[in-house]
Amino acid sequence: MSVDSFLHSASPLAGALTPIHAPDKAHGWWRSAVIYQVYPRSFRDMNGDGIGDFAGITAEMPQLAELDVDAVWLSPFYRSPQRDAGYDVSDYCDVDPIFGTLGDFDGMVAEANRLGLRVIVDLVPNHCSDQHRDFQAALAAGPGSPERDMFIFRDGQGAEGNEPPNNWESHFGGSAWTRITEPDGTPGQWYLHLFDSSQPDFNWDNQAVHAEFERILRFWLDRGVSGFRVDVAHALVKAPGLPAWGGRADGSSSDGFPGHEAPMFGQPALHDIYRAWRRILEEYGPDRILCAEANVDPLPRLANWVRPDEMHQAFNFPYLHAGLDLPRLRHIVTESLTSLDAVGAPSTWVLSNHDVVRHATRFGYAWSGPRDGDGIGPQDPQPDEELGRARAAAASLFMLGLPGGAYIYQGEELGLPDGIDIPDHQRQDPTFARTGGARLGRDGCRVPLPWKASERHSGFGDGDAPWLPQPESFAKLARDAQAGDPSSHLNLYRRMLNARRELDLGRGSLSWAEEWCTASSLAFLNGDILVVMNVGSDPLELPAGEVVLRSSSPSGYGEDDRRFALGSGETVWLRIPVEGTEG
Structure with a gap:
C-alpha cells in the first residue's frame, strides 16, 4: 500500500494531515518489537561480589516479561580483562566468570523463552582484547607473519619509525596507534586501535578473520540466541592505504569533513560481510536478526545497512541525539521512515543506552545538556531531576507511539538519572584515564539498578558494594517503591508498553497532524491514535477524543466535549475518529 493511499489528507478532529508512512504488513517480529537492553554487570548481583550476573538476570526476568517487552539484548558477557566493561573480549565463546558459566547463560535463555522473551547478544567484531590468544600470537610471531595479519600492524613514520603510521585518533582520546616491542626487544611496529590501546582492531581484509567470526556466530546461534547487536558495525573495514583524517574520531560530520568520507567507517566491503552473516542466520530460520550499531550520516545512508539481504535493523542515532528539538525531531522521524521504507526496512527509536547520559538527566537542563559520552561530575552544572524525569516521560510516550521497533535501556522505566557523584578513583571508563579526566566518560549511565x-x-x-556507587535518589526510585504507585514512572511504562502492543502501534502508520505541529508542540496520527507532545511553557488545548494514555494528569477537562489542555512537558495519546483509514 502506498503512503498516498492509506489515509485521506484531513481528519475531522486531527485536522490537516501529511502522510509519511503506511501500515507495515511485512513478516518479522523485530519490525515492531520493543527490545530491552540489559547491561549485565549493573542489572542484579546474586552472589554478593558487587557485580551483576546471569543468576540476577534470570531471577528478575519475570519483571521484564511483565513490562511487555519482546526481547532482551545483553551487553557483552564474554571472557574479558574488563578494561572496557567487556567490550575487550579475550574469548568470544565463553562467559566471563564474573557473570557465571555457559550453563548459567543457557539457563537464562531457557527462562527468557519460557516467559515468551527472545535473547539477543552483543557481538564485538571490530576489535578484541590484547589478551586474546590471536593477538598474543601476533605479538610473538613478528612482522609479516600470518598471525600478525589478523590485526592491523604497520611500520611507523619517520627515520626511526617513532611516529604513528597516520593521524587517526582513538574514540577514547589520544592516538589510535600503539607501538609494540618486538620479540627480540627492539622497538617495533604499531597496531591500530580505534578504541582503547587494550583493544586492537581486527584486519577484515584477511579471510581468516571472516572465518573466525562465522564460527562465533554459529556457536551462539546453536545455543538458541535470536540474533546479534553488532558493535560499531560500520568500522570493521578501513579504506585502502589508511589515509589521514582530520575530522572527528567518531566519524561524525564536522566542518570540512563529511562523515561519509571518514576512511575508518562505512567502507563498501562491509556490506558483503553482513550479507554472508545474513545467510548464516537464515540457515537457522526466518526469525534470527542482526542489528547494526552503525553511526553513519546523513541519515539516508542508514538504508544501506538494512537492505533485504543485509541487517534487519540499525540503531537510529540521529533520533537519540535530537533531544526535544521539535523541528529536528520531525525531520529525523520523516527522513528515517521514508529512507527505510524505500528498502522495506523498519525504523528503530531509542533515547538512552550504555554509552550516553540517561535522557532523564539530559532533559533536566534548560540547554542541550552534556556531550554524549562525556558524563557529568559534581563540579559541572547540575540538572533538575524532577524536570528531567517529567520530560523523559513525555519523550518516552512520544517515542513509543511511533511505528517501528524501539529499544529501551535498563532503568529508564524507573526514570533513573545518571550517577554524578562518582569519585575519580572509582571511575572505570577508559575515556576518563585516556583524557586525564577531561572527559568523565560513561560510568554515570552504568550505575547498578535499585530493586528494593x-x-x-x-x-x-546484599554483599559487596556495587562496582559503581548508586546516587542517594535511587532508593526512592527502586522498583518495589514504584510498583504500588499508579502515578510512578514504572507504571507509566507498563501502561504505555501494554497499550502500544494492544493498539499495534509498532505496525502502524504515521501522518503529521499539522494543526498541532507548532513551535512548542509536535503531533502525529498513528492509525486512530493522535500522539501530541507539548514542550512549551503554556498549556495546549486538544481536540475531543478518548484519552488512552498520558504522561501525567492533564491540567483540565471540559465537562461536555471531553476537550482538555495538555500541560507543559506532557505527551498524550488520544483515540479519535478518523475517516479514510485502511488496514
Whole structure:
C-alpha cells in the first residue's frame, strides 16, 4: 500500500494531515518489537561480589516479561580483562566468570523463552582484547607473519619509525596507534586501535578473520540466541592505504569533513560481510536478526545497512541525539521512515543506552545538556531531576507511539538519572584515564539498578558494594517503591508498553497532524491514535477524543466535549475518529 493511499489528507478532529508512512504488513517480529537492553554487570548481583550476573538476570526476568517487552539484548558477557566493561573480549565463546558459566547463560535463555522473551547478544567484531590468544600470537610471531595479519600492524613514520603510521585518533582520546616491542626487544611496529590501546582492531581484509567470526556466530546461534547487536558495525573495514583524517574520531560530520568520507567507517566491503552473516542466520530460520550499531550520516545512508539481504535493523542515532528539538525531531522521524521504507526496512527509536547520559538527566537542563559520552561530575552544572524525569516521560510516550521497533535501556522505566557523584578513583571508563579526566566518560549511565528501597544497596545485591556507587535518589526510585504507585514512572511504562502492543502501534502508520505541529508542540496520527507532545511553557488545548494514555494528569477537562489542555512537558495519546483509514 502506498503512503498516498492509506489515509485521506484531513481528519475531522486531527485536522490537516501529511502522510509519511503506511501500515507495515511485512513478516518479522523485530519490525515492531520493543527490545530491552540489559547491561549485565549493573542489572542484579546474586552472589554478593558487587557485580551483576546471569543468576540476577534470570531471577528478575519475570519483571521484564511483565513490562511487555519482546526481547532482551545483553551487553557483552564474554571472557574479558574488563578494561572496557567487556567490550575487550579475550574469548568470544565463553562467559566471563564474573557473570557465571555457559550453563548459567543457557539457563537464562531457557527462562527468557519460557516467559515468551527472545535473547539477543552483543557481538564485538571490530576489535578484541590484547589478551586474546590471536593477538598474543601476533605479538610473538613478528612482522609479516600470518598471525600478525589478523590485526592491523604497520611500520611507523619517520627515520626511526617513532611516529604513528597516520593521524587517526582513538574514540577514547589520544592516538589510535600503539607501538609494540618486538620479540627480540627492539622497538617495533604499531597496531591500530580505534578504541582503547587494550583493544586492537581486527584486519577484515584477511579471510581468516571472516572465518573466525562465522564460527562465533554459529556457536551462539546453536545455543538458541535470536540474533546479534553488532558493535560499531560500520568500522570493521578501513579504506585502502589508511589515509589521514582530520575530522572527528567518531566519524561524525564536522566542518570540512563529511562523515561519509571518514576512511575508518562505512567502507563498501562491509556490506558483503553482513550479507554472508545474513545467510548464516537464515540457515537457522526466518526469525534470527542482526542489528547494526552503525553511526553513519546523513541519515539516508542508514538504508544501506538494512537492505533485504543485509541487517534487519540499525540503531537510529540521529533520533537519540535530537533531544526535544521539535523541528529536528520531525525531520529525523520523516527522513528515517521514508529512507527505510524505500528498502522495506523498519525504523528503530531509542533515547538512552550504555554509552550516553540517561535522557532523564539530559532533559533536566534548560540547554542541550552534556556531550554524549562525556558524563557529568559534581563540579559541572547540575540538572533538575524532577524536570528531567517529567520530560523523559513525555519523550518516552512520544517515542513509543511511533511505528517501528524501539529499544529501551535498563532503568529508564524507573526514570533513573545518571550517577554524578562518582569519585575519580572509582571511575572505570577508559575515556576518563585516556583524557586525564577531561572527559568523565560513561560510568554515570552504568550505575547498578535499585530493586528494593529498604534493602542494602537498594536491593542490587546484599554483599559487596556495587562496582559503581548508586546516587542517594535511587532508593526512592527502586522498583518495589514504584510498583504500588499508579502515578510512578514504572507504571507509566507498563501502561504505555501494554497499550502500544494492544493498539499495534509498532505496525502502524504515521501522518503529521499539522494543526498541532507548532513551535512548542509536535503531533502525529498513528492509525486512530493522535500522539501530541507539548514542550512549551503554556498549556495546549486538544481536540475531543478518548484519552488512552498520558504522561501525567492533564491540567483540565471540559465537562461536555471531553476537550482538555495538555500541560507543559506532557505527551498524550488520544483515540479519535478518523475517516479514510485502511488496514
